Amino acid sequence: MPRVESKDGTPTGFPDHSAESDMAKFGISQRDWRVMEISLADIDMADSWQNHARLNGFRDEETINRYAEAYRRGDKLPWIIVYEKPNGRYYILGGNHRATGAKKAGLKTIGAYVIKTDDSYVLDQLPRVLNLTNGLPLRKGEDIRHAVDCVMEHARPIKDVALLYHLSDKTLAQKVSIRRLDSRLSNMGFKPELVHEGVRSRLASLSNDNELKAAFVLARDTEMQAETLNAEIIQPLKKIRPATEEARLAFLERETDRRKASVPTGPTANTDARIKRLPVHSLKGLLTQLENLIAVRDTIGKYGVTKHDEVIELSDRCIEIGKSLRRMGEAGKKSVTRGPRGRSAS
Secondary structure, three states, rough: OOOOOOOOOOOEEOHHHHHHHHHOOOOHHHHEEEEEEEEEHHHHHHHHHOOOOOOOOOOOHHHHHHHHHHHHOOOOOEOEEEEEEEOOOEEEEEEEEHHHHHHHHHOOOOEEEEEOOOHHHHHHHHHHHHHOOOOOOOOOOOOHHHHHHHHHHOOOHHHEEEEEEOOHHHHHHHHHHHHHHHHHHOOOOOOHHHHHHHHHHOOOOOHHHHHHHHHHHHHHHHHHHHHHHHHHHHHHHHHHHOOOOOHHHHHHHHHHHHHHOOOOOOHHHHHHHHHHHHOOHHHHHHHHHHHHHHHEEEHHHOOOOOOOOHHHHHHHHHHHHHHHHHHHHHHHHHHHHHHHHOOOOO
């Protein structure tokens, strides 16, 4: 079966104009790269899979197999993009799945754009941007997380990063504010994920750490929704006069005591009360999440992983919600079936 190999020094494959456009966004033009055939043995594959293009080093074996078959058929694929390290070895910035597929197909070399740079911003962000429009599609939300990383780790202006990642300035600014808030809460010893992201976006407006602590505990312990938090806590908090920390903290303490006192008691009271406020489409979505989380819990339990206790706890909580949903559904069904005064409904 034919294999794609370099002939007379001509790199195998063909130009990737989309990748060239992405490199230009980082100031890398044609004079900054060489196109050449490189040995697959000279690529540090393990390091390359950690190039941040995909979160958690995600790799898709089906895609790798598809590329391998293409190479075995003699198909030509776009050149990969690599960075040449000072030691002469290569680090893949774009094309991990293709390079792995080529190696699996038995190829010894592959065509590549070879760039030389020591700019940490380029080495970190170029792989992420290349994967916005090239190769395997990113998983949901990865583009936003990449953009937030860019702002947080490289101190780049939100407007510039939003343009780079095809996001609105408003969306990125909100996500960045939530990430910064999460960092503040973590430093205080809290677990930010215990309240909804929408709630955290409202809490991000609180610059005083003591007020943030009190408001977070209030939102967490009373399972407050974002709009309620904003209308009944955040906005009134801004209007308190005199606008002293003592007065604002006193307001938060009173609200916490009042709202905790009104929360239903009993092993399932909180769960039942929350669910009754949800629309039908939310209930269906909740059930889907429940099924997914139970699967995650079972997988974790099967392999004896102990560091994911929070996921297991969340799954168990969802099981509790599922039982509450069933109780409510069965009660409603009996009510409809029996009809008024206990007669069967027609």
